[in-house]
Structure formats: C-alpha cells, structure tokens
Amino acid sequence: MSLSIGILGLPNVGKSTLFKALTKKPVDISNYPFCTVEPNIGIVEVPDQRLEKLVQISKPQKAIPTIIKFVDLAGLVKGAHKGEGLGNQFLAHLRETDVLLHIVRCFQAENIAHVDGEINPHRDIETVKKELILKDLETVESRLQKIERDVKQRKKEAENEFEILNSVKEKLNQGEMAFEGTAPFFLLTSKPQIFLLNGQEKDISEDLKKELEKSDWLQFDLREELDKSELTDNERKELGLSESKLEELIKKCYQILDLITFFTIVGEEETRAWSIKRGSTILEGADKIHSDFKEKFITAEVLNWKKVVEIGDWKKCKELGLLKNVGKDYILEDGDVIEIKI
Numbered sequence: 231m232s233l234s235i236g237i238l239g240l241p242n243v244g245k246s247t248l249f250k251a252l253t254k255k256p257v258d259i260s261n262y263p264f265c266t267v268e269p270n271i272g273i274v275e276v277p278d279q280r281l282e283k284l285v286q287i288s289k290p291q292k293a294i295p296t297i298i299k300f301v302d303l304a305g306l307v308k309g310a311h312k313g314e315g316l317g318n319q320f321l322a323h324l325r326e327t328d329v330l331l332h333i334v335r336c337f338q339a340e341n342i343a344h345v346d347g348e349i350n351p352h353r354d355i356e357t358v359k360k361e362l363i364l365k366d367l368e369t370v371e372s373r374l375q376k377i378e379r380d381v382k383q384r385k386k387e388a389e390n391e392f393e394i395l396n397s398v399k400e401k402l403n404q405g406e407m408a409f410e411g412t413a414p415f416f417l418l419t420s421k422p423q424i425f426l427l428n429g430q431e432k433d434i435s436e437d438l439k440k441e442l443e444k445s446d447w448l449q450f451d452l453r454e455e456l457d458k459s460e461l462t463d464n465e466r467k468e469l470g471l472s473e474s475k476l477e478e479l480i481k482k483c484y485q486i487l488d489l490i491t492f493f494t495i496v497g498e499e500e501t502r503a504w505s506i507k508r509g510s511t512i513l514e515g516a517d518k519i520h521s522d523f524k525e526k527f528i529t530a531e532v533l534n535w536k537k538v539v540e541i542g543d544w545k546k547c548k549e550l551g552l553l554k555n556v557g558k559d560y561i562l563e564d565g566d567v568i569e570i571k572i
C-alpha cells in the first residue's frame with residue numbers, strides 16, 4: 231500500500247497541469263509491485279536528502295525512495311453528488327485516497343473559461359465543499375437504512391454506529407465537515423485536505439488567506455511549475471531558480487499524514503527509504519519490507535541515519551557495536567536505519 235493523493239477541483243483550474251508537472255520524471259515502477267498503472271494515476275518519488283546521503287556512502291546498485299500516488303480526477307461540477315457528468319465515478323475514486331488536494335483557480339487568464347463565469351476562489355471552495363457534504367450525506371443516509379433492522383433488534387454494534395452516523399449527519403446538515411474517527415465510513419469530508427491556490431502571489435487576496443487561516447494551503451503558479459519541471463537540476467541552478475515548489479507540496483502531504491521514514495541498507499545491492507505512520511512498531515515496519523518478515527521476526531538492530539553517515543559505512547557501524555538491539559515492540563523513529571533478523 232502506498233499513500234495516495236486525490237487531485238480535486240472544478241474544471242479548468244489546473245488539475246491536469248499539476249499532474250503533468252508531477253509525473254514528468256519517470257519512475258521505475260518495477261520497484262513498487264503493488265502499484266497499478268492507469269493513465270490518471272501518477273507515481274511520484276518523495277525527495278529525501280537523508281536517502282541521498284546514505285546512498286553516497288553505501289553506493290548501492292539501486293537506490294529506492296518512497297513514493298506517493300497522485301490521482302488526476304475529472305472536474306467536479308455543481309450537482310456532482312447526484313451523479314452528473316463523471317461525478318459518481320470520480321467520487322468513488324476519491325474515496326480511496328488518503329488526502330484531498332483541492333486546487334483552486336486564482337490565476338487570471340482571459341482565454342481560459344471558468345465554469346461559473348468570474349474568477350472567485352471563495353465561491354469555488356464553497357461549491358466543492360457543498361458537493362462533498364451532499365455526497366457524504368447520501369452515504370450516511372444509505373448506511374442508516376442498511377442498519378435500520380439491526381438497530382430495531384437492538385444489536386449493540388448497530389446501535390453504536392447509529393449514534394455516530396446521526397451525529398455526523400447533524401454536522402453535515404449544518405454545512406460542516408465530518409470529523410476524524412469516521413474514516414471507516416469512507417466519508418470524503420473526513421479526509422485531510424490541502425488547498426493549492428493556483429496563481430501568482432498577487433492573485434491571492436488577504437480575505438482568502440484569512441478564510442484559510444486554519445487550513446493547510448500552498449500558493450503557486452502551476453503553469454510556471456510545469457515549465458520549470460522540464461528543466462534539469464543544472465539548468466535550474468544556472469537560471470538561479472529555487473527548489474521546485476512541487477517538492478514543497480510533496481513534503482506537505484507527508485507531514486499532514488504524519489508519516490515518518492525509515493531506511494534499509496542491504497549490502498551493495500540496495501538502499502531504500504520506507505514510509506510508515508508515526509507510532510508504528512518495528513514489526514509493522516518489517517511487514518512492509520517483506521510479508522515473511524513479520525512471522526519470522528526474531529530481533530532487529532537500529533541506528534539513526536546521521537550516525538551512519540558520520541561513520542560512513544553500515545558494516546562498520548555494526549563492527550563498532552553502535553547498533554541498538556531492539557524487540558518487536560520498538561517504536562520506529564523518523565530517520566532510523568534498521569536491519570531485521572529473521
């Protein structure tokens with residue numbers, strides 16, 4: 231399982247432009263056998279300087295970063311929750327994603343039509359929010375109907391669910407988003423959301439910033455990023471351009487999901503980064519690396535990546551007795567380099 235981000239927004243706001251910019255760099259997907267490849271799914275490597283440094287010292291044949299999946303969806307329009315246009319199909323797609331990346335058009339361009347006429351980020355955000363809420367209400371209603379009989383028979387589990395669903399319903403009816411903890415129902419408004427304001431800094435009003443005060447948001451000009459994504463690192467340097475904004479976006483997604491990274495160094499073969507939810511045990515980490523590792527786990531050794539780079543050789547770290555021996559309940563820390571013993 232890899233983490234996946236759904237690109238959401240009205241038509242013509244820049245969703246496909248972002249998708250193109252993100253997927254410019256080819257990724258060797260044979261390293262990620264669980265990934266299905268479809269035209270609207272893009273696999274993007276997570277930039278990580280720690281991995282780069284570990285690779286510099288271990289010089290493996292293969293360096294494998296962690297990845298994020300981006301799903302480019304058809305544009306949302308008013309009435310999407312009722313299944314208008316591609317509405318229903320895309321909302322189903324959205325359900326499977328971990329984060330919603332909501333693109334909001336702020337850029338001015340006479341030649342690019344806006345579905346609702348004028349450029350108005352505030353209205354657009356409301357339109358999309360309303361569609362998500364309406365869709366969730368529909369989901370909640372149909373679930374309530376399904377468990378009605380069990381509730382009448384006073385089955386405990388159904389009664390509990392009934393209570394949760396009704397409180398979610400009330401919230402949604404008041405125009406609020408669902409809250410965390412409702413994830414089992416796959417509600418769209420319970421997913422974390424990042425707003426990407428597509429435009430130049432001057433296009434973003436103070437009012438809009440204020441409105442998004444409590445939200446996660448980023449501003450950048452997607453077309454400019456698309457143009458820049460065609461440059462190599464060297465060309466970028468020559469032109470005096472800063473780090474790609476796309477990297478900032480990827481890191482933000484990582485943050486919002488509270489993921490950490492751990493590393494494995496397998497001799498001269500492979501140095502690899504893995505992502506996992508903060509608070510996971512090393513046994514859960516082992517399971518990610520290999521399905522066999524969980525059952526056969528005996529013990530593990532860990533050392534922070536910085537120390538490994540400082541010593542300059544994983545094998546030498548072992549010889550020097552620097553590795554910490556840990557059991558299956560050890561909680562992984564961001565930046566751990568680990569070796570599982572089976």
Ligand SMILES: Nc1nc2c(ncn2[C@@H]2O[C@H](COP(=O)(O)OP(=O)(O)O)[C@@H](O)[C@H]2O)c(=O)[nH]1
Nearest residue numbers: 241242243244245246247337339342451452453
């Ligand atoms: N001027 C300007 N045009 C943009 C920007 N982002 C996207 N566009 C243009 O807007 C049009 C619609 O973009 P697209 O990514 O296809 O929108 P989608 O319908 O949301 O997938 C295209 O012609 C893009 O080149 C931007 O930041 N500035």
Ligand SMILES: [Mg+2]
Nearest residue numbers: 245246303304
């Ligand atoms: Mg598109």
